[in-house]
Amino acid sequence: MAVLETQELTYIYSAGSPFEKVAVDHVNLKIDAGQIIGVMGHTGSGKSTLIQHFNGLLKPSSGRVLLDGRDIWEDKNKIRDVRFQVGLVFQYPEYQIFEETVYKDIAYGCRNMGLDESEIKLRVIETACDIGLKEEILERSPFELSGGQKRRVAIAGVMAMRPKVLILDEPTAGLDPAGRDKIITHIKNYHRRTKNTVLIVSHSMEDIAGFADKILVMNKARLFCFDDTVKVFGRSEEISEIGLDVPQITKVFTKLKKQGLDFGKEVYTVGYAKDLIIKYLRERGL
């Protein structure tokens, strides 16, 4: 069964005013449990508005959001529970760190859930390990850490709540290539261990190509597509037209196809491109 589902989800900012703007327009989605999903869309496409519905930060103007088959707004008083089950990590989450030690900052959400101290400790240590923070820094002030470390502390705080669905809004923005790889590796580790659903928002297909099971693309408030990664890459030209970055390697293979070298496959990683070229060369005895 789908862990998250939207039915005709619509959201209108400043409804009834001259600034009225439809940010999400009749979106129907079913997200299966346990997958990693890449969420893409140009600035203003509605992707941030969409994900803010998943944990009830925004209430639909019309339509429904279902978590495990239940409308999250069915009982308004239970919306707090929804926020424990769907964890949202904002862009630049390191700006939200405020506690005096790393341990306390990671524990903050768990404490709000009313967990007992021993459970909190277990979760903080487990999560710190997932996200690649050594135990000895847990007692340090988070403000002494590097930018990349701070970001991991902020992400860990949400992971420690063990949400069924973890949503990260551009978790690698502003990091260098090594920092990007590190965060992605740790998110994959978390996913492997917990088998929880993970949604990652990104502008770059290159970033999510390597690990997303499915990709969701928003364009002009509507769902442009939601499909297996390989199928979405099959539409890379359209995706490029709506202002998103397509991996350089995909563009090369699109050009090759036009010039008479059709490898018959969607290519979006360098490793796969290499294997494919070598296979074809060998077959031709070259």
Added chain:
Amino acid sequence: MKNIIEIENLHFSYRDDTGNLSAEVLKGINLNIKEGEFVAVLGHNGCGKSTLAKHINAILVPTDGKVIVNGIDTSDDSRIFELRQCAGMVFQNPDNQIVSSVVEEDVAFALENLGVPYEEMRRRVDDSLKAVNMYEYRLHSPAQLSGGQKQRIAIAGIIAMQPRCIILDEPTAMLDPQGRKEVMSTIRQMNREKNITIVLITHYMDEAAQCDRVVVMDRGNIILDDTPKGVFSHVQKLKEIGLDVPQVTELAWELKNAGYDIPDDIITEEECVEAIKKLFGGKTIGSS
């Protein structure tokens, strides 16, 4: 052509709370940049590239060594205004560098401080906004603009001072692909049309590939300094210090390692397409 930036044996350490020097961040940098050059500086976080950039307009001054910009020694306090008119800096976060609530006032901010006469100021503000393609937004509030537009306003504010050189510290890091394209094309245009020297600090290899020259830093030293082709041919070395190369360069490198005859200085899609076609000896492949 003459050097606009001359950096000679630059050493720098930050001071801790007690005023003592902590570990060295820059360890003897030598770098000359010619007037009109478009230079990218690459390196992973903490390698010292932002610290280096802040030396060019005297936000920081050397612990040892010299930085000369357009003939001005950056440690000469008496010429600091002259220096900063000549070398302007654009930072990563667009929201941190906008001061006014109207776009054209923001662009005029530095000129007002410099006491530029009104007529002259009006003309320079308009010209700068046109140069970054934001003239029609001159009466908007910056709060209504996208990140890419805000960065172009920040660039306009610098251009209005008619600098010889602009230093940009990861100006596109917080922008979406559209914003990145806008900012990069504005920077290239400033370089080409106004012959402004550009020092671009970036994490994006595709941006570095568009420059005349790429300087790679690691742990406070310059380890590579060459054309983009020259620098990106050091795939192994770049990977070792935690940097990427463009995907097309990596593919060529992988194929070369597998024993195929392919150039190791591929940095554009077109070059990659041609090289692969050559490997197949002009044959075609059909999927059916």
